[in-house]
Amino acid sequence: MLFRLFLSIIALSVSSTAWAAHDHSGWDALLKRHVVVTGGGTSTKVNYAQFKADRAKLKSYLDSTSSVSQATFNRWSKNDQLAFLINAYNAWTVELILTEYPNLKSIKDLGSIIRSPWKQKFIPLFGKTVSLDHIEHTLIRGSGRYNEPRIHFAVNCASIGCPALRKDAYRGSTLPAQLNEATKDFLRDRSRNRLQGGRLEVSSIFKWYRGDFEKGWRGAKNLNQFLAIYANALGLTKGQQAALHSGKTKVSFLSYDWRLNGS
Template identity: 40%
Template sequence: MKQLTYIIVFLFFSCAGSKKVAKEITKPTPVPAAQVKIDTVSTTPSKTIKDTDEQPIETAIKTEKFDQVLTKRILDEHELWNDLLQKYVSKDGNVNYKELKKERKDFYGYLHVLNLMYQHESFKTRSKEQKLAFWINAYNAFTVDLILRNYPLKSIKDLKDPWKQRHWKLGDKWYNLDEIEHQILRKMNEPRIHFAINCASFSCPKLQNKAFTASNLETQLTNATKEFLNDPTKNNLSKNSIKISKLFQWFAKDFKQNGSLIDFLNQYSETKISNKAKKKFKDYNWNLNE
C-alpha cells in the first residue's frame, strides 16, 4: 500500500505538468545537516507497476475519473500517516518511538507528501475541513519528528524551546509548532483542535491512532473532545466541583467563544456541571507518551 501510494504521488504530479513539483520530487530542497534529509525518501518505484485489469496505468492516469479519485486520496485521506499511526500508536495513544525510529523511511515519506500537498495548486482553495485536517496531521507528525530527532528522552520539555524549533519546510517557508498552533489552527475558530493535536506528553490529549480526514472531521473532533474530557486521568468532573486540565486555563479564550467554559464542557461531558461549580486545574504531566 505504501509503495503504491508513493508511485501514485509520483505519477500524479509528473502527469499534472507541474515542473516545480516534479523538480521537488526528484531533487528536494537541501536541509540543514541537523535535519534528516527528505531526499533519502525514494519516490521512484522499486518494483514495476503491473497493468490494471481494465487498462495500463499509463492510460488510466489520464482519465478524469482517476484524477478525481487520486486528488481526493492525496489531499484528504492522509493514507501514509494513517498507516503509520495504526502501526506505531496504541489505542491509548502511546507511541512506540523506538520502533518507529528504526523505520523512518515511510515516516519521512509522509512529511514529503505533506510538502507536495501544501504546494498543490488547489491547496489555497480547499475547504475549512480539509485545511483543518491537513494542519492537525502536520502538527502531530512534526511533533513525532521532533521526538524522533532527540530520542531517547524522558520529556519534550527536556528540549530547548521545543515548540519554537523551525525544522519543517512547506513550500518556501520553514514552520515551527508554535506557529502552526497559534497562527494557523487557533485562528480557524475551532476550539476542539486542542484535543486533536498532541504534545507528546502524558497529560496531553492522546495522539489518535487514525489520521484526521475532512470527510470525518466533525465526528473525529467531537469524539476526541469527549474522550479527553471524560477521561478521569485527565479531568475529574462532578455537578458541583471540577478539577480539569490546564489546557482549559491556557486557552480559556478559545473555549468561551459561544458562552462560558462550563457551557462548553457541558456539550461534551457525561456529567451535567453546575454553572456554580468550583473549579481547579490539575498539575500537568510532561512525561513522554510512550
C-alpha cells in the same frame, strides 16, 4: 464539437485533481502500527522505537506535506485544510521526538532556556520554514477561519498530559466525528478531568486556551458552558450539568504531566 467536449473533460479532470484532499494514508498506516490505545480508550502510548525503525516512511509522509503549495491548500474545504494541519502538526512532533529519542524523558528536553521546542523552525511548509507553534497558533488558531476549540484534543504534544494521539489520521470527510470522539475520550479520563467535592477539576489545557472555548462554539460563551456540552463524558448528572452550565460549579485546573507519552 467533439474537440470541445474533449477539452472540457480534460479541464474537469485537472480541476478535480487540484481540489482533491491530501493523501494521509501513509500517516494513517504508521499510526495504526505504532500507537497503542490505553486507559479504556481515553489515552494512547506511542512506540517511538518502532517509529524510528519506520522513519523512512514517516519522512515520505512529511515530504508529502511539505510539497503542498499554498494555492492547493487554499482550494480545499475547511475540513480538509484543518485535517491536513492537525496531521502535519502531529507527524512533525513525532519527527522532532525522534531526533533525540531515546535520550529524552520529555519533549521539553528538546528546548532551551531561550527557546521552547515548539518555537524551533524546522518544518518546511508552504514555501517557508516554520515551527509547531506556527502551525497551531498562526495557521489553525490565529487564522480566524476555523473557530474549532476541539483541535486542542487533536493536536498532540507527545506528553502524558496531552489528549491521545489517535490511531488513525484525521480526514476532512470524517473530521467533525473524529474531533467529537477525541473530545469525549479526553474528558472521560478521570486522571485529567473529574468532579471532586462539588468542584470540577480539569486539564490545564482549559486554562491555557480558555479563550478558544468561550468564542460561542455551539453557543458556549464561557468555559462552564463548553464543558456542560460534554456533561455525559464528564460523568455528570442532569442536575450537575445544570449547575455547571449556570456557572454555579467552580472549575479548577490540574497539573500537567510533561513526561513523554512513549510505550
